[in-house]
Amino acid sequence: MDDKNRFAVVTVPTVAVIDEVRDEIEDVKTFYFSFEDKTVASNFVIKSGQFVMCTIFGSGEFAVSLPFSPQGEHPHLTVRKVGKVTSALHDLRPGDKIGIRGPFGNGFPFEEIQGKNVVFVAGGIGLIPLRSSIVHILQNRKDFGRVLLVYGARSSNILMYKKNIDEWRAVEGFENWVTIDVPEPGWDGEVGFVNLLVRKTDIPVENTVAFVCGPPVMFNSVIKELMNKGLKDDCIISTLERHMKCGIGKCQHCAIGRTLVCTDGPVYTYRQIKTLGEHI
Amino acid sequence: MAYLLAKDAVMGLLEAIGKEYALFGPVGHSASGDVFFERADEAGEIRLDAPIPSNPPKFAVFPQFEKIFAYRYDRETREARITPEDFVMPKALVGLRSCDLNGLICLDRFFLGQEYVDEVYRGHRSKMLLVTNTCVKPFPQCFCVCTDSGPSAKEGYDINLTDLGDFYLLETGSPKGERLASRLRLPASGPEELRLKERAVDASIGLFDDRAKENKAWISRVVNRVTTGFIRGEVWEHIGDQCFECGACSFVCPTCSCFNIEDVAADEGRSDRLRTWDSCSFEGYTRMAGDHNPRKPVEDRRNKRFFCKLSYSQSKKYLRPGCVGCGRCARVCPGDIGLPNVVTYIRREITKDSNGR
Numbered sequence: 362m363d364d365k366n367r368f369a370v371v372t373v374p375t376v377a378v379i380d381e382v383r384d385e386i387e388d389v390k391t392f393y394f395s396f397e398d399k400t401v402a403s404n405f406v407i408k409s410g411q412f413v414m415c416t417i418f419g420s421g422e423f424a425v426s427l428p429f430s431p432q433g434e435h436p437h438l439t440v441r442k443v444g445k446v447t448s449a450l451h452d453l454r455p456g457d458k459i460g461i462r463g464p465f466g467n468g469f470p471f472e473e474i475q476g477k478n479v480v481f482v483a484g485g486i487g488l489i490p491l492r493s494s495i496v497h498i499l500q501n502r503k504d505f506g507r508v509l510l511v512y513g514a515r516s517s518n519i520l521m522y523k524k525n526i527d528e529w530r531a532v533e534g535f536e537n538w539v540t541i542d543v544p545e546p547g548w549d550g551e552v553g554f555v556n557l558l559v560r561k562t563d564i565p566v567e568n569t570v571a572f573v574c575g576p577p578v579m580f581n582s583v584i585k586e587l588m589n590k591g592l593k594d595d596c597i598i599s600t601l602e603r604h605m606k607c608g609i610g611k612c613q614h615c616a617i618g619r620t621l622v623c624t625d626g627p628v629y630t631y632r633q634i635k636t637l638g639e640h641i
Numbered sequence: 642m643a644y645l646l647a648k649d650a651v652m653g654l655l656e657a658i659g660k661e662y663a664l665f666g667p668v669g670h671s672a673s674g675d676v677f678f679e680r681a682d683e684a685g686e687i688r689l690d691a692p693i694p695s696n697p698p699k700f701a702v703f704p705q706f707e708k709i710f711a712y713r714y715d716r717e718t719r720e721a722r723i724t725p726e727d728f729v730m731p732k733a734l735v736g737l738r739s740c741d742l743n744g745l746i747c748l749d750r751f752f753l754g755q756e757y758v759d760e761v762y763r764g765h766r767s768k769m770l771l772v773t774n775t776c777v778k779p780f781p782q783c784f785c786v787c788t789d790s791g792p793s794a795k796e797g798y799d800i801n802l803t804d805l806g807d808f809y810l811l812e813t814g815s816p817k818g819e820r821l822a823s824r825l826r827l828p829a830s831g832p833e834e835l836r837l838k839e840r841a842v843d844a845s846i847g848l849f850d851d852r853a854k855e856n857k858a859w860i861s862r863v864v865n866r867v868t869t870g871f872i873r874g875e876v877w878e879h880i881g882d883q884c885f886e887c888g889a890c891s892f893v894c895p896t897c898s899c900f901n902i903e904d905v906a907a908d909e910g911r912s913d914r915l916r917t918w919d920s921c922s923f924e925g926y927t928r929m930a931g932d933h934n935p936r937k938p939v940e941d942r943r944n945k946r947f948f949c950k951l952s953y954s955q956s957k958k959y960l961r962p963g964c965v966g967c968g969r970c971a972r973v974c975p976g977d978i979g980l981p982n983v984v985t986y987i988r989r990e991i992t993k994d995s996n997g998r
Contacts, residue, residue, distance in 0.1 A: 372760050373710050376721045418714035418721055419912050421904045423930070444930030458714065458721040604929045606902040609757035612919070613899040614926060616945065617935070619954035624756050638870060640935045 371609055374416045374460025375401050377436075381455055385439060386519045389486060390451055391428075393437040394459060405461075407431050408468030409493035410600055410628045413438075414608045416460030420449035424605035426490035426627070427464060430497040439489045439521075465608040466627050469494050469572070469598065478506035478565040482583050484555050484575025485514050488521040490600050490627075491574050496525075499532050507565055513540040513555035513579075517548050538562055556582035559590075566591040573599045573631075577641045584631055597631035601641065642819060643835060644827035646802070646809040654811075654825060655684035655735060662733035662770050665701050667691040678734075678741070689736045689802065693780045693967065697895035698734050698741050702748060702765040705892075708913045709761055709902075715910060728764025735772040737798070739791035740783070740967040742773050744895020746797045747959040751898060755958065761916065770817065775803035777841045782968030784853035784981055787860045790965040792845045793838075803838045810838050852981060853966075859988045860951075864962065866987055868953040876990050877944045880983060883976035884943050888920030890970035890979065891946070896963050899926075921945050947983055 381393040396402040407427055415438060416422045423446045428439045442451045453459070471494070479498055481491050498505055510529070514520045520539065529535050540551035540558045551558055555575070564571075564587075571592055573583050580599065587597055603615035603622040610624035618637030620626065634641065646654065658664065666687035667676050678694035681687050712723045737745075752762035776783070776792035785791030794801050799818030803810040810830055813819040866872050891897040901919040904912045919926060921942055928934040936942050949955050950963040964980055971979025 371757055373723055373725050376723070416904075418712060419904070419906065422902065422914075447930060457719055460712075460721065460723070602929065603935070604927050606900070609759070610755050611752060611757070611759050611762075611898070611900070612902065613921070613949075614901075614919070616921075616949075619948075619952070 370462060372462075374414070374422075374462045376458050377461050379453055379455050379457050379459060380435070382453070385521060388442045388451075389439060389521070390442075391437050391439045392450065392453070392459075393435050394461070395436060396461075405436070405464070407464045407493075409471060409497050410469035410490065411464040411466045412608070412623075412627060413461050413463035413465065414605070415440075415450070416462070417446050417449040417453070418458065418460065421446040422460075422462075422606075423447060424608060424623075426493075426600065428489050428492040430493055430500060432497055432500050434496065439486075439492075441486055463608060465623055467625065469600075469628050471497065474570050475504045476506065476568075478569040479508050480564055480569060480571040480587075481508075481510040481512075482555060482559060482571060482573045482575075482587075483510070483512045484579035484583075485519065486521055487575030487579070488512060491572055492522060492525070494572060495529065499529055499535060502532060502534065506568065507536065508534060509536040509538075509562075509564065511538050511540075511555060511558055511562055511564075513542070513551075513558060515542045516545060517541050554582065555579055556586045559583055559586040564590060570596045570598060573597060580641055594632040594635065595630045599629060599631065599634065600627045601629060601634070602627070642813050642822065643830035644811045644813075644822055644825075645830050645834060646811040646825075646827055648808060650825070650827075651689065651802075651809065652684060655687055657821065657825065658733045658735060658770060658772070659684045662731045662768075664733055664735060665698065666735040667694045687735055689774055689804070691736075693738050693740075693776075693783065693969075695969070695972075696893060697744055697967065697969065698737060699744060699748060699895055699898070701732055701734055702745065702762055702769075703752075703898055703900075703918075704765075705918050707761070707916050709916050711907065711911060711913050713911050728761055729767055730765075731768040731770075732765075733770040733772065736802075737771060737773045737794075738776055738967070739773060739794040740785045740788075740965040741895050742771060742794050742797055743785075743788075743790035743961065743965040744967070745771070747896040747961065747963060747965070748898055750959050751896075770800075770821075771798045772800045772802065772818075773798040775801065775838070775842065775845075777804050777845050779845060779849045779853075780968075781850060782972050783849065783966060784856065784968055785966035786846055786849050787853055787857045787984075788962050788964050788966035790961070793842045803841060805834065805837050805841060810834050852985075856981060856984050856988070859984060859991075860962075862991060863984050863987045864951050864953060864956075866991065867948055867951040872944075872987055873990060876986055877941075880947075880978050880986060881938060881941075881943045883978045884922060885976050886922050886924065886942075887975065888922050889973040889975075891920035891922065892918060893969040893973050894950075895965055895967055895969075896950070896959070897946075921949075943978075947980070950980060951984075 377394040383391045412426045544552050605615045606612040610621050615622035617639050664681045668686050676691040676694045678698045710725045714721050752759040773794040798814040801812045899919045907913045927936045955963050
C-alpha cells in the first residue's frame with residue numbers, strides 16, 4: 362500500500378453507504394453497507410474476529426466487531442444503542458453515509474483450528490462477534506469436526522439472529538441448544554443460565570476449541586464449566602471489549618495487562634486472559 | 642565530527658537554523674521567572690543557559706489539541722467530504738536536555754516502530770532538527786543518572802552542544818547536523834576538548850541530588866518488581882490514596898502519549914476530528930459506553946501508569962525505560978507521588994520483605 366492509502370485506512374475513515382437497515386431485537390439493529398469505490402471494496406479483506414472503527418458523521422467514532430463472514434457475505438455491522446454515537450447510528454437510514462477505518466485486530470485463529478471440534482458459547486449480544494466465525498466455519502463445514510452452538514439470553518425476545526440460527530440448523534451436523542434465563546409462556550426450550558446448559562450438554566473435550574463471548578458474569582461461569590469438563594485454558598478462546606479510540610495501538614485506552622486489545626487482541630485464549638491481571 | 646563554537650557565535654548558529662526551521666527552545670518568562678520549551682519568534686529568545694523547562698518538548702510532535710482532519714456531511718444530499726490536514730513543518734528543537742531527547746526517542750519508537758506507523762506523528766517528526774545541550778550541572782529535580790538518559794546525550798541528536806566555560810563543544814550526530822556545522826566554518830576540536838567534555842560530564846554526575854544517587858541501584862530492582870507484579874496491593878493503595886487524579890504527571894511527562902479522539906462540531910455541517918492529550922489517571926479513561934468500567938479504583942489506575950514507566954514489557958516498545966528521569970512529575974504532583982517517590986515506596990517494601998516481615 363502506498364503512503365496515501367495507508368493514511369486513509371489508518372487515520373482517515375473511508376466513506377461507505379448504508380444499503381439496508383434491519384431490526385434485530387430491541388435497541389439492536391444491523392446495518393448493511395458497501396464502499397462506493399470498487400478498489401476500496403476489494404481491498405477490504407477481513408478475518409473473523411476483527412473489528413472496525415465506525416464514524417457517524419457529526420457525532421463521533423466507535424469500535425465495533427464484524428459479524429459477517431470473510432467469505433462472500435454482504436458487509437454489515439450489528440450495533441446496540443448504548444451511547445451518543447451508537448444512538449446517532451440508529452437514526453440513520455439507507456442511503457446515509459458512514460465512515461469505516463480498518464479492519465483492525467488479530468482475528469480468530471481460523472487456520473489453526475481446522476480439523477477440530479468447535480464449540481460456540483454465547484450469552485445475549487455476545488453472539489454478534491461470534492457470528493462471523495460460525496458462518497465461516499459452516500461455509501467450510503467439512504474442514505471441522507463437530508460444530509456446536511450453546512446460546513442463552515435473558516428472555517426469548519432478546520435472542521439474537523433467530524433467523525440465522527434456523528438457517529444454521531439446516532446445515533448438516535450443526536448442533537444447537539438455546540436457553541432463556543426464566544420460564545415464559547410459549548417457550549418449550551431450555552430454561553436456566555448458559556453455564557448450566559453447558560454443564561448438561563454433551564460437549565466434546567478432546568481435539569476441541571471453545572469460543573466464548575458474553576457479559577463478564579456469564580463468561581466467568583461458562584469458563585468454569587468448560588474447565589470442569591476438561592477443556593484446557595489455551596483451547597478456550599474469547600474476544601474482549603475495551604474503550605477504544607485509535608484502533609492502531611497508539612492511544613492506549615484499551616491497554617490490558619501488558620497488551621493492547623486493538624493490536625494484540627481482541628481475540629485472546631483464556632490462558633492469555635488469566636495472565637492479564639485485569640477484570641474482563 | 643566535533644568543533645569549537647565561541648560563545649558569541651552561538652547566536653549565529655541559532656539564526657542560521659532559524660532561516661530553515663521554525664525555532665523551538667527554552668524561553669524564559671520574565672514575569673514568573675519560569676522557563677518553557679516553546680516556539681521562539683526569534684533566535685534571541687532562546688536561552689541555552691536556562692534551567693530545565695517546566696514542560697517537555699513533546700507538544701512539537703504531539704500537540705495537546707490537534708485537528709487531524711475536518712469533514713462536512715450534508716444531511717440533504719447525504720454527501721460526505723473529508724479534508725485531511727498536513728502536519729509537515731520543518732522544526733528545530735534547540736537546547737534540548739538529554740532527558741527530553743530520550744523522551745522523544747521513546748515517542749519515535751512507539752509511534753513509528755510498532756505494528757502501525759502513526760501518520761500524524763510521522764508528519765510532525767519529519768523535517769526536524771534536534772540540537773541538544775549537555776547538562777554540565779544537574780537541576781534539583783533531576784535523576785536521569787538513574788534511568789540512563791543523561792546528563793549528556795549519546796544518540797539521536799543532529800548537533801550536541803556542551804558548555805565548557807569559555808566556549809561550546811559542538812558535536813555532530815547526523816549528516817544533517819554535519820552539513821549545518823560545516824557551513825559555519827568552525828575550528829575543529831582536538832582530543833583535549835573531548836577530554837574536557839568527559840570531565841565536565843563526570844563532574845556533573847557527581848553533583849546529582851542524594852536521592853537520585855541512592856535510588857540509582859534500586860531502579861532495576863523496582864523494574865523487576867513492577868514487571869512481575871510482586872508488589873502488595875497496599876503499596877498501590879497508599880499511592881492511590883495520595884493521587885488527586887489531576888493528570889498533571891501525564892501532561893508533563895516526556896514519554897506519556899495517551900490520547901483521546903473526539904469529533905467536535907465546528908460550523909454548519911462541518912466537524913473537526915480532534916486528538917487531545919489524555920491521562921490514565923482519569924476515571925473515564927477506560928469507561929465504555931453503557932458505563933462498564935474494567936478499571937475502577939484509583940490505585941488500579943495508578944499502577945497502570947507506573948507499569949508504563951517502569952515495566953520491562955513497556956521498555957521493549959521504547960528500547961529503554963519509559964521514565965527519562967526529568968523529575969517533572971515530582972515537581973508538579975500535588976499528592977507527592979512523582980516517580981522518585983514511587984520508587985522509594987516500592988524500595989521500602991522490598992527491604993521490608995528481605996527483613997523477613
